[in-house]
Amino acid sequence: MERILLTVSISYEQDVVLCRQRARQIAALLGFELQEQTRVATAVSEIARNAFRYAVSGKATFSVTDSPTLSFQIRIQDRGKGIQNLDEILTGRHESKNGMGLGISGSRRLMDSFSIESSPDTGTLVVLRKNIPFRKEQFRPDEIALLAGELAKTIPNDAFSELRQQNAELAQAMRILQEREEELTTQRNSLHILNEELANTNRGVVALNKELEERAEAIKYAGEIKSRFLSHMTHEFRTPLNSILSLTRILLSTCDSDELSLERQKQIMFVRKSAEQLSEMINDMLDTAKLEAGRVEVQPGDVEVAELFGSLRAMFRPLLRPEHPVELIFEIDESIPLLYSDEGKIAQILRNFISNALKFTVEGEVRVKARLASDDFVEFSVIDTGIGISLKDQDRIFQEFTQLDGPMQRLSKGTGLGLPLARRLSELLGGQVSVQSEPGVGSTFAVLLPVRCSQLLSVAERQVSGGVSRPTPNSQPVNSFVTTPHNMPDSTPASYMDKETFQSIASRSLARARLAFQNLSKSASALDTAFSLNVEPGLSTESTPIIVISLMSGERTERSSDTRLSIKPNDQIWFLKKLHDIVGEIRPNRVLIIDDDEISRYILVDLLKDSSCTILEAKGGKEGLQRASEDQPQVIFLDLRMPDMSGFEVLAALKNNPDTKDIPVIVNSSVRVAPADFVALEGQPIAILSKELPQDMAAERIQEALRHAGLIGLDLTGEQGI
The missing domain is CATH 3.30.565.10 (Histidine kinase-like ATPase, C-terminal domain)
Structure with a gap:
């Protein structure tokens, strides 16, 4: 309006x-x-x-x-x-x-x-x-x-008064304008000062960012130096520690003959126990350093949970202390399929959980469970009735070098690296670690892992060509001629040699066997008694020993009177021992050890001393290459860390030399390596052994490696075996 x-x-x-x-x-x-x-x-x-x-x-x-x-x-x-x-x-x-x-x-x-x-x-x-x-x-x-x-x-007002009023208004407007201009000038000056301050601040920020980048690079470099230092020093520590462990083992092995007093045995056991604790700490430090440097190698493969639990059960049952009534129980969900992951790292995670549970559980039980959490994930859990962990400490225990304070913690010493390492390993496998605990009730440590870890598939593809394979020995395989009737069962000499390095030639008749003898050099022949009883006078020769095994009774086999025949009822162990004895007469076994560490050579010689092999030693890479070329050993044990040449250089030189390229090489070193580390070389070692292995495991691995090399199978206890 x-x-x-x-x-x-x-x-x-x-x-x-x-x-x-x-x-x-x-x-x-x-x-x-x-x-x-x-x-x-x-x-x-x-x-x-x-x-x-x-x-x-x-x-x-x-x-x-x-x-x-x-x-x-x-x-x-x-x-x-x-x-x-x-x-x-x-x-x-x-x-x-x-x-x-x-x-x-x-x-x-x-x-x-x-x-x-x-x-x-x-x-x-x-x-x-x-x-x-x-x-x-x-x-x-x-x-x-x-x-x-x-x-x-x-x-x-009149016109004159209005003019004065207008002039006054104009003057007022001019004053206001002047004030605003002065205000604008002040603002411009302030803005100029502010711009200068901002420019200085920007220059300071740029300088600070540069300094932060430099410090970040310095921290990164320091981390790399620390990781390299830990890796290098743990390798350096591991060699003398392994020597101490092996030497104490050798000393304790003489206890049965009363060469050491009970007091000396006790002292040696103290030395060995301390060395084992130090070795465990060093291994944790090395694994942590590798994880920080991103150099942990994943070895994917099929994982059978039942076999994994069997190994863990066998490992921890001897550690149960009689004074602490703790029961170790393993439970497996039958619906768990075959896993595809790194079995060694899964075992390492579970070993850490189980050892902690046994360490901090006075009575009750430690229950190890595996269940299918979903179609794509499996959960491993270790449940104990131990002292438990307070809620405020459940995050701290996964921090490196952190140990909780308490009576039992003081009794059970450690590095504080086990749980942080377990968490990092689980993340490496695409999983995660969790903990639930209540003081006085117990703890549950669990790791959730994928059934098939897809991120490991590419790793497996890269390592297929780097696997340790069974090479052809440096000399031609010894012929083993086998004649068998048509109704002979699978447990025949031919099947006995499936895992041996002999060349097996099967024949169904003695007539064919005679023709084959003419084309063979010195050989060992195995015949069934059903044939040999009729033709033994003409078949056995000075250059062709014959081993006779039979499905018949011992009474009939005793009818043979030719002493050049070796006759016994069907016995695989006897057959392989006899075959190796004959081949040993033909081709003496020589083993060359290339290692600059005298103690390591001594320990390996001690493991092989009861074998029928001739042991040759070389103190470095150059001497080892010369002896390998001159002595032509049947197998070479090679260390990787030597002052004059690295083991990789020695292996490359061996494979490039026509005289030594077929000699099987067994890597025996404290350096942790995988078959993929040798992919760039023309030849692969037939086995990779660690100097950290305990005596029984080391003997078993060496025995298997020697069999792969085509030498006589040894149990390394002074008796020859398969």
């Missing part, structure tokens, strides 16, 4: 001044500030002057309106010919030479709302609005009457 306050006719020059005065007065009564009063008065003055100048006469109406908002409205109407180029003036495209149009543009900027309509027939109508401050409700009629009364009582 529009409420008119005042109307002013514009016919003379002083009417323009009156419009200006009234606009200022009404703006003051409506509560506008002085600066806003001046803006309204100036805008009204400009439009009123245009009406007087270009249309001779007009009318200005002052009112208040609440549409669309509560505002002070001025309508100035003239009856002129209109404005021809209004669009250009409003859009700012009009270029005025006499000032025409500038009043419209200026007034438009001074007011909150501005509208103009112009045509030659009706003239021009300009509506100016200024929003009334600090008021939202409409004016009541009595308030409008009060405003009109105030305007009636106010006598407008």
